[in-house]
Amino acid sequence: MKNLQELLAFVGLVVMVGVVAMHYGALPQVIPTHFDGAGVANGWGDRSMVWFVVGIGCFMYGMMTLASFFPSLISMPVSRERMVAAQPIAIEMIGWVKVEAVWVFAWISWMTVSVALGRSTGLGVWFLPVTTVAIFGTLGFYLWRILKVQI
Numbered sequence: 025m026k027n028l029q030e031l032l033a034f035v036g037l038v039v040m041v042g043v044v045a046m047h048y049g050a051l052p053q054v055i056p057t058h059f060d061g062a063g064v065a066n067g068w069g070d071r072s073m074v075w076f077v078v079g080i081g082c083f084m085y086g087m088m089t090l091a092s093f094f095p096s097l098i099s100m101p102v103s104r105e106r107m108v109a110a111q112p113i114a115i116e117m118i119g120w121v122k123v124e125a126v127w128v129f130a131w132i133s134w135m136t137v138s139v140a141l142g143r144s145t146g147l148g149v150w151f152l153p154v155t156t157v158a159i160f161g162t163l164g165f166y167l168w169r170i171l172k173v174q175i
Contacts, residue, residue, distance in 0.1 A: 029119035036126035063147030081129030088122035117166030
C-alpha cells in the first residue's frame, strides 16, 4: 500500500511542477492567486506566485514523507500501548492524505495556469466540496480505525 501511495503522490508532484514549468514562460504577468468558494478566480497577482503554490505542495509532500519515515514524530493523545498499535494505521492515513493534498495542489496549479491562459474560468464548482469530503473522509475513516484498535 505504501508503494502505491508514494507512486501516486510522486506522480502528482511531477504533474504539479511540470505543468507550471512547461507553461511559466507563456503566463501573463498577472495571474489568479485566489479562488472563491465556487472556484472562481477573485484575487490576482504576479505570475511568480504560481511557484508559491507549488512550493506549498512540495513542502506538504516533504513533511508528510518525513512523518511516515519517522513514526516517532507522530503524536496522538492515546495511551502508549494504543499508540504502538495505532501507529501503522496513522502512517497509512498520512500516506493517503499526502496523495490527496499533492493532487489538490497539482489541480490548483493546473487550473491557475489554465485560467491565466484563458482556457478555463476557475477551479470548478465541485472542487471545494469534493476535496473537503475526500480529505475529511479519509481523516475520519482512519481516526475511527485508530479509536477501534484493540490493545
